[in-house]
Amino acid sequence: MTKLEPYAEYKNSGIEWLGMVPAEWTVIKTGHVTRLTTGWTPPTGDSEAYVGDNLWANISDLGPKILKDTSKRISDEAVTSARIARSRKGSLLFSFKLSVGQVSFAGTDMYTNEAIATFEETDRLSTRFAYYALPLYLLQNANENIYGAKLLNQDLMKSARLCLPAKTIQDRIADYLDRETAQIDELIGKQEGLIDLLAEKRQAIITHAITKGLNAADTKPSSLPWLGEVAAHWTLVKLKHVVDVLTGFPFKSEDFTEDLEDIALLRGVNVNPGQTNWGDTVRFSRLAADEYSTYLLRKGDLVLGLDRPIVSDGIRVCSIEERDLPALLLQRVARIRANNKANQEFIGHVLSSSVFASYLEPLFTGVSVPHMSPGQLGEFKIALPPLQEQEVILRSLRRSLSKLDVLADRSRSTIGLLRERRSALISAAVTGKIKVTEDDGR
Numbered sequence: 001m002t003k004l005e006p007y008a009e010y011k012n013s014g015i016e017w018l019g020m021v022p023a024e025w026t027v028i029k030t031g032h033v034t035r036l037t038t039g040w041t042p043p044t045g046d047s048e049a050y051v052g053d054n055l056w057a058n059i060s061d062l063g064p065k066i067l068k069d070t071s072k073r074i075s076d077e078a079v080t081s082a083r084i085a086r087s088r089k090g091s092l093l094f095s096f097k098l099s100v101g102q103v104s105f106a107g108t109d110m111y112t113n114e115a116i117a118t119f120e121e122t123d124r125l126s127t128r129f130a131y132y133a134l135p136l137y138l139l140q141n142a143n144e145n146i147y148g149a150k151l152l153n154q155d156l157m158k159s160a161r162l163c164l165p166a167k168t169i170q171d172r173i174a175d176y177l178d179r180e181t182a183q184i185d186e187l188i189g190k191q192e193g194l195i196d197l198l199a200e201k202r203q204a205i206i207t208h209a210i211t212k213g214l215n216a217a218d219t220k221p222s223s224l225p226w227l228g229e230v231a232a233h234w235t236l237v238k239l240k241h242v243v244d245v246l247t248g249f250p251f252k253s254e255d256f257t258e259d260l261e262d263i264a265l266l267r268g269v270n271v272n273p274g275q276t277n278w279g280d281t282v283r284f285s286r287l288a289a290d291e292y293s294t295y296l297l298r299k300g301d302l303v304l305g306l307d308r309p310i311v312s313d314g315i316r317v318c319s320i321e322e323r324d325l326p327a328l329l330l331q332r333v334a335r336i337r338a339n340n341k342a343n344q345e346f347i348g349h350v351l352s353s354s355v356f357a358s359y360l361e362p363l364f365t366g367v368s369v370p371h372m373s374p375g376q377l378g379e380f381k382i383a384l385p386p387l388q389e390q391e392v393i394l395r396s397l398r399r400s401l402s403k404l405d406v407l408a409d410r411s412r413s414t415i416g417l418l419r420e421r422r423s424a425l426i427s428a429a430v431t432g433k434i435k436v437t438e439d440d441g442r
Contacts, residue, residue, distance in 0.1 A: 004434035013163055017140050021163045022432040030138070031158030033124040037085040038154060039112030042078045049078035055110035057087070059095045059102060062116070065131075067093065068107035084111050087118040092127040094119060094134055096152035100142065101135040117157060125162075129170035132177050133430040137162050163431060173429050176436045184422045191411045191418070198408045203354050205400050209393050210350050211383055222383060226358035230383035240378030242342040247306070247374055248329035249295045256282040263289050264327045266297060271305040271333060273314030274352065276324050284328055295329040302336040302348050303329070306372045310360055317351045319344075334374060343390040349397065350382050 007022040014027060021027070030036070039057075042049030052075030061070045078084070087093060087106045095102040097115035105127070112118060119134065121127045141160035142150040164170065211230050212219060218232040230236070239245075251265060262283035270276050289296075297303070297320050305316035320327070329335050336351070338344040350356060359380050364370035385393065428434045 007435045025163050025165045025432050027163050030160045034122050035120045037118045039114050039116055040082045040084045041113045049075055057112040059099050059115050062095050062102040062104045066107040067104040092119040092130050100150040101139055103131055126167055126170040128174035132426045173436045184418050188415050188418050191415045195408050195411050198404050202404050206349050206353050209397050226355050234383040234385045236381055237384050239380045244337045245374050246335045248331040248333045250331040262286050265330045266327045267330045268305040268307045268332050271303055271316045275318050297327045304334045306332045308370050309372050315352050345394055346390045
């Protein structure tokens, strides 16, 4: 990449977070350089409003640089009755609620919901420049809720101050960023592909270990479609015979608290493949918790999300760690503890494997909201080696998987550095910390 120099002369922008900006750039409010409109959502009970041919973008649709299709449509009648503004082809769509700062260009004429703002090209603002600049500038003008989440509305967006060069320079900067970010994104894509390959190899190693062990010389057919061939001397058993399953208590939402001194409730939303996620945490009174001691989790417990147990990146099962405690088990999550016939870690590998996924998938065919029952979990048949052999398999697995995990962590670290580089480059270019010449922008 070409080394870029700063501008020859700077001035104080008058904006604390921005500091000094190129002398020839203009500090101006967003509302003075572009027109901003927002969309609308038909009432959820009006099913007829959602039957039509008009593209209607939601926040979940944003992300692709050019949005050509949407997951939902609305009717002509809905458009007419609400007098909803149309987002024209080429305009910039910006999410200002929930996933704040997501941007896409409208690849064709469409409508949006009320959480998306549409910015149009003007003689003072290039939407190609705005694609990179607005996620930075507008978020600096956002308020925050008690959880630190960014909050924007139309007034805050219109009053956000931008620092803009001449429009020809805006397009030159956009050209430069298009090229440079594409190169960075390509590198990120390669690292993500490597992580996917490592995950596939990891899954293959686990599947082989939990069905055939370390020596696959002597196998037998299991007669079960999800198991296939298994080690000849292993026993086929139902999961309910080797583990104890407990589903959570239906704590009432009105009893939830946000007091950090209270006990966390483990909900389905907190169970991710391989790890817990406490980003959205509710709690229960510590003083009243003694009555529910049966539902207290302990280190090493396996927990499985019963709602949508299969997601794109695996089975929603993980092991409870010390950092997760104390915690109580809420309904729609299963706690799994191996008895004296099985090793807890071995069972964890079984439940996170493609074998378990293959068992689950036929159960959910045609089901709009997949939900697993404790009974279905208990009927899952596995191939179980003797306890001593389970230990031997686990020692080998730990060695093999740790090597793959190290490689995957390196790739994730590289991705993090590349994303930091991408953000820093965009920030420097759209705030005038570096000068993009005509040659740089080619």
